Amino acid sequence: MSEFFGMIRKLASKPANTQTSPFSTVRTARHWLENVPKTSDYDAHHAIVEGLERFNADTRGDVVNRIKVLRVMEDTGLPFQARIIDQYLRNQEALKFAKQSLWRESQMFWNQLSAAYLYLFKQTIKGAEKESLKPWLAEITLKSLHYTALCIRWEYYRGQRPSGLIWRRMHKIYRMAEISGVALSELDFGSGPTSCAREYMLALILELANPPGFKPREIHLVAQMLEAINPLPVPEIKLRRNQHTHCVDMSAPMGAEKLEDRWIQGRRLRYLDLESVIQEIEQRASMAVDAQTSLLFHQFARVINRGGIRRDGARTPRTGETWAAEGLESVLTALTYNEKNQLELSAWSLRDESREGLGFVIQGEKNLPVGRLAVVSYQPGEDAWKLLAVRWVRHENGQTLVGAQCLSRHPKLVAVEADPARTEFSPSGETGIFVPLADISQGMVSNLLLPVGDYAPGAEITMRDDTVTYRLRLGEISETHEEEWVRVSFDVLSREVATPLAA
Numbered sequence: 001m002s003e004f005f006g007m008i009r010k011l012a013s014k015p016a017n018t019q020t021s022p023f024s025t026v027r028t029a030r031h032w033l034e035n036v037p038k039t040s041d042y043d044a045h046h047a048i049v050e051g052l053e054r055f056n057a058d059t060r061g062d063v064v065n066r067i068k069v070l071r072v073m074e075d076t077g078l079p080f081q082a083r084i085i086d087q088y089l090r091n092q093e094a095l096k097f098a099k100q101s102l103w104r105e106s107q108m109f110w111n112q113l114s115a116a117y118l119y120l121f122k123q124t125i126k127g128a129e130k131e132s133l134k135p136w137l138a139e140i141t142l143k144s145l146h147y148t149a150l151c152i153r154w155e156y157y158r159g160q161r162p163s164g165l166i167w168r169r170m171h172k173i174y175r176m177a178e179i180s181g182v183a184l185s186e187l188d189f190g191s192g193p194t195s196c197a198r199e200y201m202l203a204l205i206l207e208l209a210n211p212p213g214f215k216p217r218e219i220h221l222v223a224q225m226l227e228a229i230n231p232l233p234v235p236e237i238k239l240r241r242n243q244h245t246h247c248v249d250m251s252a253p254m255g256a257e258k259l260e261d262r263w264i265q266g267r268r269l270r271y272l273d274l275e276s277v278i279q280e281i282e283q284r285a286s287m288a289v290d291a292q293t294s295l296l297f298h299q300f301a302r303v304i305n306r307g308g309i310r311r312d313g314a315r316t317p318r319t320g321e322t323w324a325a326e327g328l329e330s331v332l333t334a335l336t337y338n339e340k341n342q343l344e345l346s347a348w349s350l351r352d353e354s355r356e357g358l359g360f361v362i363q364g365e366k367n368l369p370v371g372r373l374a375v376v377s378y379q380p381g382e383d384a385w386k387l388l389a390v391r392w393v394r395h396e397n398g399q400t401l402v403g404a405q406c407l408s409r410h411p412k413l414v415a416v417e418a419d420p421a422r423t424e425f426s427p428s429g430e431t432g433i434f435v436p437l438a439d440i441s442q443g444m445v446s447n448l449l450l451p452v453g454d455y456a457p458g459a460e461i462t463m464r465d466d467t468v469t470y471r472l473r474l475g476e477i478s479e480t481h482e483e484e485w486v487r488v489s490f491d492v493l494s495r496e497v498a499t500p501l502a503a
Contacts, residue, residue, distance in 0.1 A: 052112035114147035156211035164253020207255035212370035235270035326374035387411035
């Protein structure tokens with residue numbers, strides 16, 4: 001299990017301090033914590049993070065005593081962490097550098113707590129004092145899962161997917177919980193009773209919703225909503241074909257996905273029945289206090305139901321240079337003007353291609369949020385723009401690797417007007433983007449991109465495309481995009497072609 005404990009070995013490789021550690025006993029730890037800087041929450045939090053790092057680097061002493069000391073540090077640090085997270089969520093738009101600093105502080109806190117409990121978890125498996133740890137086994141295993149899941153969530157907050165290594169770690173911890181018989185043992189922790197199975201399921205369900213495509217506040221809101229659902233289903237070993245909806249391969253570096261016919265029985269496969277969870281989320285969406293939260297929950301339920309967003313299609317290596325414009329304002333400008341010198345364009349090198357999208361390499365480490373709209377063209381002004389949505393981003397060796405779904409190979413700006421008889425929905429002369437799909441075999445339909453304020457379910461609108469005027473009825477939202485735009489389905493009610501005036 002060397003891969004499993006690689007992070008622990010790295011922390012423990014630091015030379016131990018020959019002096020007496022302030023974390024050698026509960027009493028000395030409390031004394032140290034009482035003297036952390038009180039100038040601000042940030043300073044106190046930073047000191048506690050450094051204290052946890054020192055605690056993790058010095059593994060001397062009785063292991064049961066380490067648990068008690070860690071509990072004291074955890075209980076003291078969690079209220080500060082909650083306040084730092086609150087500051088982080090409130091400063092998303094106002095203070096860019098403060099946002100980055102607060103994210104890093106929070107991430108370090110979760111990483112250190114995760115490392116501390118993973119070290120103890122290792123001792124319960126093959127440590128010299130594993131017998132003395134048996135009364136603590138359920139708590140150590142549960143907290144190992146809980147804090148590792150929070151490390152995963154923090155990657156979502158910056159629009160990144162966690163590495164496959166950390167998902168393997170989650171699976172291995174839960175597998176050991178099953179083997180040791182503590183997977184369903186309930187403990188009072190956090191907001192109420194929980195178990196290893198529940199913590200594992202919370203992480204799997206959140207991952208299914210493609211959280212890097214949400215804003216941090218939205219991820220936080222969705223996570224809180226999930227934590228309020230009780231009970232949650234548990235992973236099952238035996239497949240019930242008419243009831244299970246999703247599956248997780250505990251030997252794979254990823255979370256759960258939609259259950260399909262290719263899945264067969266296996267020792268490392270666990271089956272999930274998420275139908276009741278999806279129904280509960282939809283119910284909470286209908287009871288939400290505001291339209292934005294309702295929309296978020298509905299979208300969350302739909303993505304879970306279709307099994308998340310996976311990069312598992314066949315991919316063909318490609319080479320070549322494309323010109324890209326990213327961000328809504330640049331996309332609108334690109335679709336209006338096709339001359340290269342009228343746009344700020346970036347060079348994106350093709351890496352591979354699949355039926356659904358394209359992979360790119362961008363030189364340098366580019367901050368590109370998941371879900372952002374972009375257009376690419378081989379020769380701007382001569383070649384049609386392809387409309388893309390960024391689905392994953394990874395930084396490697398000074399480059400940015402990007403995977404993007406192709407929403408349309410022929411997007412087009414259109415003028416949109418509402419039915420004047422519907423006073424609750426009254427945009428007039430708004431710009432929209434018509435998103436036609438040439439390949440309907442993907443199981444998708446043509447959509448329309450609109451500002452979120454211009455959308456109402458079932459609203460009837462007029463869409464003008466050159467000389468053709470359409471009457472449309474708006475359907476469900478397919479996806480909420482960055483910069484407050486939504487992609488919606490529609491039904492065509494009528495079509496009228498303008499007759500040219502006689503000369």
